[in-house]
Amino acid sequence: MNNDALQALVEAIARDDFGRTFKHHAYFNRRLRTTGGRYLLGSHDIEVNPKQYEAFGEAALIDIIKHELCHYFLHLDKKGYQHRDADFKALSKRVGAPRFCAPIESYASRANYIYVCTKCHTEYMRIRKVNTSRMRCGKCGGRLKEITKQ
Numbered sequence: 298m299n300n301d302a303l304q305a306l307v308e309a310i311a312r313d314d315f316g317r318t319f320k321h322h323a324y325f326n327r328r329l330r331t332t333g334g335r336y337l338l339g340s341h342d343i344e345v346n347p348k349q350y351e352a353f354g355e356a357a358l359i360d361i362i363k364h365e366l367c368h369y370f371l372h373l374d375k376k377g378y379q380h381r382d383a384d385f386k387a388l389s390k391r392v393g394a395p396r397f398c399a400p401i402e403s404y405a406s407r408a409n410y411i412y413v414c415t416k417c418h419t420e421y422m423r424i425r426k427v428n429t430s431r432m433r434c435g436k437c438g439g440r441l442k443e444i445t446k447q
């Protein structure tokens with residue numbers, strides 16, 4: 298996935314899940330180390346850690362984007378855009394976003410659901426349940442099946 302595809306994905310999530318328009322830039326930043334993504338207060342851009350996508354696929358990427366878009370829209374609306382704010386808690390709950398910027402190392406330990414691709418057998422971990430009739434494997438486009446977490 299390149300920056301153009303990421304930009305298109307962020308715009309689509311903003312439209313479909315938030316009912317709003319994302320008017321700034323989203324791009325990958327490989328230098329991000331401790332978080333999956335970052336919202337920049339100055340430029341209003343969103344940076345995404347490509348390692349999260351490489352390790353956990355599109356489902357994890359969507360979680361990060363939703364989370365950063367919560368910061369984005371609340372900040373632009375001059376509402377409480379920080380993790381501890383009531384506005385932030387309410388919006389992240391409404392759109393199904395994780396409440397914290399996913400730290401890359403501990404994503405696996407926080408995941409409640411594990412899915413496996415029925416075609417290429419890649420495993421995906423996710424904090425929230427996914428709709429397996431809509432979500433496809435990020436590598437081959439195959440169907441995902443939920444497996445029980447050990």
Ligand SMILES: [Zn+2]
Pocket residue numbers: 364368380396397398
């Ligand atoms: Zn955050």
Ligand SMILES: [Zn+2]
Pocket residue numbers: 414415416417418419434435436437438439
């Ligand atoms: Zn697959």
